[in-house]
Amino acid sequence: MKARSHFKGKKVFEHLKEARKKGQKATEESHGIETPGHIIGGADAAKELVTSALLIWVIGNTLGLLQRQIFLLFSLFCFGFLLWKVGRSAVLAWSRIERVNRLIEEEKYEIEHNREEEKAELKEMYVAKGFSGELLNTVVDVLMADDNKLLGVMLEEELGVSLETFDHPLKQALGAGIGVFLAAISLALGVKLFALPGLFIAGFLVIFAASYVIAFIEKIAFVHYIVWNLSITFLAVFGTLFITRFILFEGL
Amino acid sequence: MKKKYTSPYALDEYFASGYEESENPFIKEGSRPWGKHVALLSAVSAAIFLLFAYIAKFYSFNIESFFLVLVYFLAGTPSLIVSLKNLQKLNVNIQVLMTLGALLSVLIGSQLEGGLLLVLFALSEALEESVAKKTKGALNALHKIAPTTAYVINDTDNTVHAKSVREIELDTKILVKAGEIIPLDGLVIEGSSFVNLAHLTGESVPIAKKVGNEVQAGSLNTDGTLTISVTKTSAESTLAKIIQLITEAHEAKPQIQKILDRFGRRYATTVILLAFNFALFLPFIFPSIPFIGNEGSIYRALAFLIAASPCALIIATPTAYLSAISACARKGVLLKGGIVLDALAKCKKLGFDKTGTLTTGKLTCSSVDIDGNTMNLEEGIAIAAGLERAVVHPIAEAVLKYAQEKKINQVAITDMKVIPGHGVEGYVTISENRNYAVIGNVDFILEKISDPSRVKSIINMVKRAGHVVTLLLVNDTVLIFHFLDELRRDVKTVIKDLEKEIEVAMLTGDHVENANYVAKTLGIKEIYSDLKPQDKLRIVNDLAEKYPLVMVGDGINDAPALTRAMVGIAMGEIGSATAINAADIVLLRDDLSTLSWLIKKSKKTISIVKQNLTLSISIIILNALFSILGFIPLWLAVILHEGSTVAVGLNSMRLLRK
Numbered sequence: 024m025k026a027r028s029h030f031k032g033k034k035v036f037e038h039l040k041e042a043r044k045k046g047q048k049a050t051e052e053s054h055g056i057e058t059p060g061h062i063i064g065g066a067d068a069a070k071e072l073v074t075s076a077l078l079i080w081v082i083g084n085t086l087g088l089l090q091r092q093i094f095l096l097f098s099l100f101c102f103g104f105l106l107w108k109v110g111r112s113a114v115l116a117w118s119r120i121e122r123v124n125r126l127i128e129e130e131k132y133e134i135e136h137n138r139e140e141e142k143a144e145l146k147e148m149y150v151a152k153g154f155s156g157e158l159l160n161t162v163v164d165v166l167m168a169d170d171n172k173l174l175g176v177m178l179e180e181e182l183g184v185s186l187e188t189f190d191h192p193l194k195q196a197l198g199a200g201i202g203v204f205l206a207a208i209s210l211a212l213g214v215k216l217f218a219l220p221g222l223f224i225a226g227f228l229v230i231f232a233a234s235y236v237i238a239f240i241e242k243i244a245f246v247h248y249i250v251w252n253l254s255i256t257f258l259a260v261f262g263t264l265f266i267t268r269f270i271l272f273e274g275l
Numbered sequence: 276m277k278k279k280y281t282s283p284y285a286l287d288e289y290f291a292s293g294y295e296e297s298e299n300p301f302i303k304e305g306s307r308p309w310g311k312h313v314a315l316l317s318a319v320s321a322a323i324f325l326l327f328a329y330i331a332k333f334y335s336f337n338i339e340s341f342f343l344v345l346v347y348f349l350a351g352t353p354s355l356i357v358s359l360k361n362l363q364k365l366n367v368n369i370q371v372l373m374t375l376g377a378l379l380s381v382l383i384g385s386q387l388e389g390g391l392l393l394v395l396f397a398l399s400e401a402l403e404e405s406v407a408k409k410t411k412g413a414l415n416a417l418h419k420i421a422p423t424t425a426y427v428i429n430d431t432d433n434t435v436h437a438k439s440v441r442e443i444e445l446d447t448k449i450l451v452k453a454g455e456i457i458p459l460d461g462l463v464i465e466g467s468s469f470v471n472l473a474h475l476t477g478e479s480v481p482i483a484k485k486v487g488n489e490v491q492a493g494s495l496n497t498d499g500t501l502t503i504s505v506t507k508t509s510a511e512s513t514l515a516k517i518i519q520l521i522t523e524a525h526e527a528k529p530q531i532q533k534i535l536d537r538f539g540r541r542y543a544t545t546v547i548l549l550a551f552n553f554a555l556f557l558p559f560i561f562p563s564i565p566f567i568g569n570e571g572s573i574y575r576a577l578a579f580l581i582a583a584s585p586c587a588l589i590i591a592t593p594t595a596y597l598s599a600i601s602a603c604a605r606k607g608v609l610l611k612g613g614i615v616l617d618a619l620a621k622c623k624k625l626g627f628d629k630t631g632t633l634t635t636g637k638l639t640c641s642s643v644d645i646d647g648n649t650m651n652l653e654e655g656i657a658i659a660a661g662l663e664r665a666v667v668h669p670i671a672e673a674v675l676k677y678a679q680e681k682k683i684n685q686v687a688i689t690d691m692k693v694i695p696g697h698g699v700e701g702y703v704t705i706s707e708n709r710n711y712a713v714i715g716n717v718d719f720i721l722e723k724i725s726d727p728s729r730v731k732s733i734i735n736m737v738k739r740a741g742h743v744v745t746l747l748l749v750n751d752t753v754l755i756f757h758f759l760d761e762l763r764r765d766v767k768t769v770i771k772d773l774e775k776e777i778e779v780a781m782l783t784g785d786h787v788e789n790a791n792y793v794a795k796t797l798g799i800k801e802i803y804s805d806l807k808p809q810d811k812l813r814i815v816n817d818l819a820e821k822y823p824l825v826m827v828g829d830g831i832n833d834a835p836a837l838t839r840a841m842v843g844i845a846m847g848e849i850g851s852a853t854a855i856n857a858a859d860i861v862l863l864r865d866d867l868s869t870l871s872w873l874i875k876k877s878k879k880t881i882s883i884v885k886q887n888l889t890l891s892i893s894i895i896i897l898n899a900l901f902s903i904l905g906f907i908p909l910w911l912a913v914i915l916h917e918g919s920t921v922a923v924g925l926n927s928m929r930l931l932r933k
Contacts, residue, residue, distance in 0.1 A: 153424065153437035154436070155435055155437075156432075156434035157432070157434060158434070158436060246356055246359045246360050246363065247356055250352060250355055250356045251356075254348055254351075254352040254355075257344070257347075257348065258344060261340075262341060262345070265337045265340045265344065266337070266341055268337045269335060269337035269338055269341070272337070273335050273336075273337055273338075274335070
């Protein structure tokens with residue numbers, strides 16, 4: 024009866040698959056995805072700001088707004104975006120920690136109250152890893168001997184939650200804030216120095232640098248990652264530009 | 276039915292596919308098909324957007340530009356990435372030329388032509404990729420089936436645990452359940468089952484395996500559970516040797532391809548420099564030509580840059596050879612690279628080893644004659660069976676089988692001794708008398724007979740009928756055993772077909788009468804008989820000096836001859852690593868008719884390579900010349916250039932047909 028309620032009428036491997044999914048969800052953002060880590064968070068925020076700012080600029084320009092009006096609009100947007108990005112990063116990171124805490128408590132409860140079912144899960148996991156016979160029983164017994172060790176194993180293996188993965192929410196938020204700030208300053212400087220071409224040059228450089236940082240930390244192929252990021256911005260900005268111009272001047 | 280878990284070989288399959296998204300085990304199984312043909316879909320989408328851009332050109336500049344943004348995003352980004360990676364390695368190649376051409380088109384206001392160039396280039400790349408994937412299909416399929424773990428049985432407590440095949444030593448006992456691929460070559464020591472070699476040879480008829488039979492890595496155990504004693508390590512297994520051979524085949528480049536590769540690097544840089552010079556100096560040399568505009572030097576230089584790019588030339592040879600190699604693999608023919616096809620097409624003479632190649636090598640005892648009266652025929656057969664019991668040899672097997680069929684029991688032999696290369700001797704008790712008995716080859720036994728004339732005349736008669744002879748001598752009575760070496764199925768038709776393509780000769784260690792009989796039956800005119808192994812090698816040497824020679828043998832006994840010939844073809848039962856090492860070509864299926872198909876395929880490959888080279892070189896010269904003279908506009912230069920690339924790719928794909 025106890026086993027039935029623990030596995031909810033499912034087979035052990037199905038239960039394990041579901042648990043892994045639950046663990047994965049707990050470590051994701053509930054309102055969007057943000058890679059944990061303050062530097063990557065900052066670089067990502069910088070890229071987002073550049074694309075949004077360029078869109079504001081090309082739409083404003085096509086609408087015939089004056090340069091200083093567009094600059095004001097851009098500055099206000101950057102200010103709002105900075106506040107939103109900092110707050111959002113912190114809240115998302117705290118929510119993630121809370122969800123992981125809840126998972127740990129649930130797993131701890133299971134270990135204390137449903138030992139037989141936990142043992143069955145552990146066995147299934149190690150059978151899938153290629154253990155069998157006496158060796159399998161020995162491994163399971165050793166892991167079951169210490170509740171703390173067992174909790175660590177179940178968190179990592181069953182739920183896919185690794186220890187020491189996340190930055191503190193405040194550090195993460197600060198990273199995002201700095202990313203937005205630096206990107207905004209670079210764009211403003213570009214416009215001030217070389218007008219519209221300066222905006223595009225600065226945008227290009229910020230996306231290039233931010234993509235480079237992410238590719239470096241995540242060990243992704245540089246050229247590939249940087250060119251795709253620049254291409255996506257090119258697509259978004261110029262696609263919007265031509266559609267806006269068509270709507271305003273030729274079409275509707 | 277939904278799978279319980281992802282396949283245990285999922286990661287291996289992923290690596291073997293070259294990190295194909297459609298094989299990525301980290302992606303949910305249901306959404307993996309989204310990763311199939313992404314490059315092609317992207318190129319096709321870009322082509323559709325280009326068409327929209329062309330239509331929109333007549334109505335709205337902004338809509339045309341919007342579609343061109345999509346075209347440059349879909350077709351330009353991958354091209355730019357590859358170009359930058361090449362430039363990082365200081366490699367100025369065709370990809371760099373194309374990307375540069377497209378970007379320069381935007382600068383001179385010919386965005387549509389630049390888009391066309393990118394789209395056609397992306398389409399031809401996708402086509403090339405699909406040819407490459409198809410040609411690597413055989414290799415991937417083998418990697419897919421090559422298990423990385425085996426279930427080892429522990430002798431002390433009979434438990435089973437998984438172990439990497441790389442760490443399994445000889446004589447280890449492993450367990451293979453129904454539905455699993457046999458991970459290592461071995462000998463069945465327990466259980467029985469049907470195994471299927473379809474993955475390795477394409478032959479799908481299951482073969483029964485029981486205790487004492489050999490099984491090969493890569494075979495599929497279809498029903499029963501087998502316990503196997505490992506006889507070859509993973510590095511030496513049949514499957515590993517086949518994978519190694521196919522990998523070498525993809526990497527070994529024919530001479531023409533090596534030359535084109537070397538030439539390609541210098542050529543691209545030269546074209547860029549020439550285009551730059553044309554753009555800069557044409558107006559000075561010909562004052563009527565301006566710098567800009569559709570008649571201008573920059574426009575002409577750009578058209579020249581695209582027209583002179585050697586896309587078609589570069590894919591002309593590899594696509595043809597790889598397609599042919601792939602078709603061969605699907606037909607159960609493994610070859611060590613396109614270079615072998617080149618050599619095979621040049622061969623003028625084909626030498627066959629008789630036993631095991633033209634014939635099955637399995638002897639059957641057709642009849643027995645007796646000369647003498649110290650015993651009857653049945654007693655003689657019983658003694659022969661008793662002597663042959665201790666020997667593993669096709670003749671011994673045939674004698675034992677004959678005795679079994681005639682329901683004659685073996686007689687006990689004492690002091691039995693095997694005389695290698697000659698026969699077996701021992702003592703047999705007949706009517707309480709101990710008698711010396713010996714069975715063996717003709718020369719060996721005739722030496723022991725006081726008056727061999729009568730026996731000799733019987734032997735000559737038997738040999739003229741194409742039979743192999745073995746003699747048994749007990750006291751003064753001689754038994755003459757007639758054996759028939761069965762010809763392979765349809766071999767006569769095969770020889771007839773082959774002779775249309777190449778001269779055929781037969782080499783054999785058999786006596787001249789038997790060789791003549793077989794050659795006459797098959798219609799072979801050139802025969803070399805009574806050859807000892809060293810004689811065979813000498814004849815092959817002599818022939819190879821006179822003609823480009825292809826030698827066909829079973830790959831085990833003829834390894835030196837196969838190595839000496841220009842092209843060595845091994846055929847016979849799969850599982851001989853020696854054959855795979857010695858030969859240039861291995862026929863995995865026991866089917867001689869593949870030979871004439873293979874020779875035709877090699878000639879067709881050379882012919883298609885020549886067609887591809889002629890087409891690509893002609894188009895490049897004409898297109899480049901007329902572009903710089905201003906007769907060919909940019910859009911036509913792009914279409915001719917990419918059209919020839921696609922034509923060459925499609926022409927090569929004709930070789931994929933089996």
